[in-house]
């Protein structure tokens with residue numbers, strides 16, 4: 072079927088049948104061999120024509136289920152409707168009103184378990200490529216709406232401190248600035264972005280995009296002070312004296328190790344360290360960047376989430392001949408985004424499934440030489456409903472390798488909370504907060520991974536947005552300054 | 554941006570830079586350090602806050618030029634800027650306020666011991682320092698440490714003070730008795746030797762560990778050390794630990810992780826790095 076999609080002419084009205092006949096468009100991407108040897112973005116983005124065509128697939132449901140699947144309730148049919156009508160500016164305005172960082176979420180949301188999972192077109196066939204369209208509109212907006220100054224808002228006279236410049240903190244900062252508050256973001260590292268700059272690799276989310284979003288916030292009057300570690304440079308009680316309200320969004324950055332023998336041998340990294348060296352510190356450009364990273368010939372990454380996929384694909388790009396995922400369940404239970412697992416497979420990553428690590432093996436110089444593992448089988452379902460892996464006796468074997476990356480999770484970093492014992496935490500060290508992000512301390516709000524445990528970018532942003540509203544309400548209450 | 558307001562060459566390869574960092578200058582405590590990044594592509598390197606002037610808003614960094622980053626730092630001059638100074642990081646030193654402390658410093662470690670002696674003195678403890686260097690020109694911070702108590706200087710070749718290692722002088726002081734606590738900072742073999750020396754005396758001994766760090770906030774785990782069989786992150790749990798419990802072998806070993814890369818980097822930075830050094 073041929074459809075006139077030249078953007079100059081107004082799009083033709085399609086019959087429902089024609090609309091239903093359009094197939095889901097594929098994301099153009101760098102070829103697997105080429106990209107496995109560079110750090111450039113894998114997905115190249117829809118060209119305009121594919122975007123318009125894909126937008127036509129949306130049947131503009133009266134009761135759009137997709138929106139229910141989106142944690143921040145982006146009005147999906149609305150922005151896609153503008154797009155289908157060729158009105159890119161309209162689409163951008165609609166999308167940006169709902170989602171502060173669409174260029175980021177369009178790239179990293181697990182769409183297949185969120186918006187796209189609910190899309191009606193997915194019942195018989197493939198769902199509308201909402202994430203790809205979101206990315207397309209966001210990228211267009213970035214290139215075409217530069218300099219669009221946000222409308223000036225009257226200053227509220229209130230000061231708010233945001234701790235942590237990850238997606239939760241940045242979203243909250245933007246929303247608070249929009250409401251006229253004087254916002255200062257404190258970030259421990261030398262660069263704003265949180266996991267978006269130190270964890271998620273360049274080949275999935277170019278740093279340039281995050282930097283531009285951060286610049287947009289600065290232009291909107293948000294002050295961002297890097298190299299400030301709250302808990303050390305300032306304590307929480309000190310900030311409470313200086314600010315009318317506080318939003319804590321310091322993430323869940325404490326790496327969890329396996330607790331097996333040999334874990335301190337040279338060549339064992341936490342995923343946080345491995346990815347920070349490569350992303351934040353640009354170690355993939357060593358020696359033109361100063362920070363080194365060990366380039367393994369055979370790299371084993373333990374874990375099955377996005378973090379593990381990012382680490383293993385990074386290893387491949389650094390030049391590993393063999394890059395292996397060790398995961399103790401099956402592919403079906405992997406928490407990673409489907410696209411990431413798929414891309415990793417295409418790039419030649421090996422998967423050792425139903426395998427659990429027992430011990431890191433090293434030589435007499437204490438360099439890693441292997442990972443001793445055992446095979447597992449799935450037994451009875453556990454509390455999470457997933458079938459529990461059970462060790463198969465006598466199945467031990469050694470995976471030879473020279474670098475091991477541990478990507479089995481992160482926890483709350485106690486650096487900040489330790490300076491404020493009155494702040495209520497749960498058993499796992501996460502801050503307790505109600506649905507608006509209010510903590511046990513008046514005027515102190517929290518959101519993102521520090522409250523949820525390691526979650527997702529969009530949930531962190533959702534928290535930032537909600538808490539900004541709650542902080543605004545709190546500050547406008549007459550008694551607030553008392 | 555942090556401007557360098559003073560620069561002093563302390564020994565053939567140790568330079569003191571006084572750097573603007575008002576907040577750190579105001580609140581730093583003994584034992585704490587900062588993470589410094591000279592320019593945009595530079596490495597994040599940890600350096601102890603050796604002294605501070607809260608009024609002037611400056612901190613003293615005492616830097617031993619060992620590789621690319623440190624050589625480039627000491628090549629900077631008054632008026633130049635350092636891009637990032639983050640901190641203060643680490644736990645403050647566990648200080649006593651009465652009794653007698655022995656502060657042992659080897660090489661650039663002497664500058665790390667300085668704020669500890671300063672803190673002890675301010676709290677009312679009595680301080681004896683034992684500091685050492687290869688020869689006279691390598692001894693640093695002697696006048697500063699003298700403000701807080703008696704200083705015994707040792708040189709390997711006997712060109713200044715007494716001939717011998719800091720361990721020899723420390724042994725005599727321990728044998729004479731009356732020492733309640735020992736703080737030792739220097740090269741790993743020196744700290745190990747001091748810890749072994751004090752063990753039979755049963756004197757609590759604190760050492761300052763210098764593993765490779767990245768963030769300095771507990772996020773990466775690269776700085777992990779073994780203390781009493783437990784893995785600790787030196788940047789947040791330390792950098793000071795009970796010297797009798799530290800696995801010095803592991804520390805020394807992990808410090809060698811990037812040796813080939815460090816050599817390559819040092820060669821590459823060539824002449825640029827040598828500026829500052831040939832004085």
Ligand SMILES: Cc1cc2nc3c(=O)[nH]c(=O)nc-3n(C[C@H](O)[C@H](O)[C@H](O)COP(=O)(O)OP(=O)(O)OC[C@H]3O[C@@H](n4cnc5c(N)ncnc54)[C@H](O)[C@@H]3O)c2cc1C
Pocket residue numbers: 179180181234235236237238239240257258259260263264265266267270271299300301302320321322323324346377378381408484486487518519520521525526527528529531
């Ligand atoms: C490698 C990796 C890949 C991921 N991939 C995906 C993905 O594909 N899709 C997805 O949805 N999610 C993904 N996630 C999860 C997602 O990135 C996080 O859920 C999200 O970033 C949490 O946002 P946050 O703002 O709560 O915290 P963070 O992004 O962690 O930001 C917290 C910020 O606070 C700073 N900070 C910490 N302590 C202090 C302090 N004491 N003082 C000042 N600042 C402090 C930190 O330096 C950091 O910049 C991934 C995570 C990782 C690690």
Ligand SMILES: Cc1cc2nc3c(=O)[nH]c(=O)nc-3n(C[C@H](O)[C@H](O)[C@H](O)COP(=O)(O)OP(=O)(O)OC[C@H]3O[C@@H](n4cnc5c(N)ncnc54)[C@H](O)[C@@H]3O)c2cc1C
Pocket residue numbers: 586596597598599600601602614615616617618619620621622623624661664665762763764765766767792808809812815816819
């Ligand atoms: C808490 C702490 C306080 C310190 N205080 C001082 C100080 O006051 N004065 C001083 O001169 N030095 C200090 N150091 C050591 C200093 O950080 C290293 O000498 C410096 O990072 C070396 O960098 P480079 O590029 O010049 O050398 P490189 O050629 O990279 O390395 C030389 C040696 O330094 C060590 N090293 C390398 N990179 C790092 C890193 N990122 N972090 C820590 N060590 C590293 C390694 O053992 C290496 O063998 C301290 C270290 C720590 C952990």
Ligand code: SF4
Pocket residue numbers: 140141142143144145147170176177180182185186187201202205529
């Ligand atoms: S923000 Fe994420 S979940 Fe929501 S519509 Fe966009 S891609 Fe889907």
Ligand code: SF4
Pocket residue numbers: 128129130131132135136137138147148189190191192199201
């Ligand atoms: S459910 Fe699918 S088809 Fe319906 S409005 Fe949402 S994206 Fe369009």
Ligand code: FES
Pocket residue numbers: 765766767768769770771772773774775776777786787788789
């Ligand atoms: S330096 Fe990263 S955890 Fe200590």
